[in-house]
Amino acid sequence: xxxxxxxxxxxxxxxxxxxxxxxxxxxxxxxxxxxxxxxxxxxxxxxxxxxxxxxxxxxxxxxxxxxxxxxxxxxxxxxxxxxxxxxxxxxxxxxxxxxxxxxxxxxxxxxxxxxxxxxxxxxxxxxxxxxxxxxxxxxxxxxxxxxxxxxxxxxxxxxxxxxxxxxxxxxxxxxxxxxxxxxxxxxxxxxxxxxxxxxxxxxxxxxxxxxxxxxxxxxxxxxxxxxxxxxxxxxxxxxxxxxxxxxxxxxxx
Numbered sequence: 033x034x035x036x037x038x039x040x041x042x043x044x045x046x047x048x049x050x051x052x053x054x055x056x057x058x059x060x061x062x063x064x065x066x067x068x069x070x071x072x073x074x075x076x077x078x079x080x081x082x083x084x085x086x087x088x089x090x091x092x093x094x095x096x097x098x099x100x101x102x103x104x105x106x107x108x109x110x111x112x113x114x115x116x117x118x119x120x121x122x123x124x125x126x127x128x129x130x131x132x133x134x135x136x137x138x139x140x141x142x143x144x145x146x147x148x149x150x151x152x153x154x155x156x157x158x159x160x161x162x163x164x165x166x167x168x169x170x171x172x173x174x175x176x177x178x179x180x181x182x183x184x185x186x187x188x189x190x191x192x193x194x195x196x197x198x199x200x201x202x203x204x205x206x207x208x209x210x211x212x213x214x215x216x217x218x219x220x221x222x223x224x225x226x227x228x229x230x231x232x233x234x235x236x237x238x239x240x241x242x243x244x245x246x247x248x249x250x251x252x253x254x255x256x257x258x259x260x261x262x263x264x265x266x267x268x269x270x271x272x273x274x275x276x277x278x279x280x281x282x283x284x285x
Contacts (some may be wrong), residue, residue: 035200036221040088042238043130049108055107060198063133080114081120082117082120083119083123083124083127084121085116086110086114086120086121086124087123087127087128088126089114090105090110090124091127091131091133093130094128094134094144094233095233095236096164096236097234097236097237099144099233100144100233100237101144101145101146101147101233102143102144102146103143103144103231103233104141104143105134105142105144106142107121107122107125107142109170114184115128115211125142125220129142131229132145132230133145133230133233135228139192144233145230147230147231147234147245148285149282149285150264151263151279152231152234152278152281152282152285153282154283155227155228155231155273156231156274156275156277156278158223159224159227159228159274160270160271160275161273162212162223162224163208163211163224163270163274164222164270164271165214166211166212166215166217166219166220166224166242166266167211167258167263167270168263168267168268169215169216169217169220170211170214170215170258170262171258173177175258175259175261176259177214178210178211178214178258179255179258179259180197181210181214182207182211182251182255182258183255185203185206185207185210185250185251185273186251186252186255187206188203188206189204189207189247189248190248191204199243200239200244200247201232201235201236201239204235204239205232205235207226207251208224208228209221209224209225209228212224231281234262234281234284234285235281237284238277238281238283238284241280244279250269251273252272253269254266254269254270254273257269
């Protein structure tokens with residue numbers, strides 16, 4: 033009947049339309065007016081969820097040293113303090129466990145991860161290898177841009193020291209991260225971040241017992257050696273600095 037004929041004609045039209053749409057999306061025209069995928073112009077906005085906000089707060093509390101290794105995290109208490117439900121708290125804790133910043137012990141007890149002396153020593157050993165390799169990559173070519181960046185970080189360290197140590201550790205972290213980041217080797221940078229973040233909480237605690245002026249001078253000396261192009265002396269200064277930091281952190285474990 034005509035009704036059936038119209039139905040199948042309509043169905044055929046829809047299928048052809050869908051096929052053409054899918055085909056043109058997959059294979060944009062390369063002649064005439066160029067078909068430019070919108071993805072090359074615009075990027076999707078990232079929605080900030082309650083889970084993201086909870087994750088940022090707890091991570092910052094751990095990395096800043098406000099929460100210390102071994103401190104317990106209780107979902108109900110965090111939920112009440114942040115004014116949100118327990119579900120995003122639970123999701124945030126799961127992410128922090130994946131990062132190695134918290135440990136979920138038997139019977140669901142969650143604590144800030146406490147590293148053993150062996151783990152701290154292992155992290156520093158790998159960190160030393162990464163930073164020495166980064167130093168070689170930086171000094172292989174013109175290191176003037178890297179030196180300018182490091183000098184800028186040192187100035188921030190000095191300001192932090194003058195301001196009762198405000199964000200001093202953050203700038204110390206930025207100095208060493210810049211060594212790796214400015215090599216242009218993204219894998220080296222990612223590996224360094226993954227390792228160094230795990231011990232940042234210990235560095236925060238240790239910095240309160242250290243001589244901040246001496247730490248600034250150690251970084252300034254390393255920067256001068258890089259600027260002078262003395263790879264051997266710069267490598268020795270970096271090793272001495274990292275091993276001294278390792279020993280101090282081990283004293284906290």
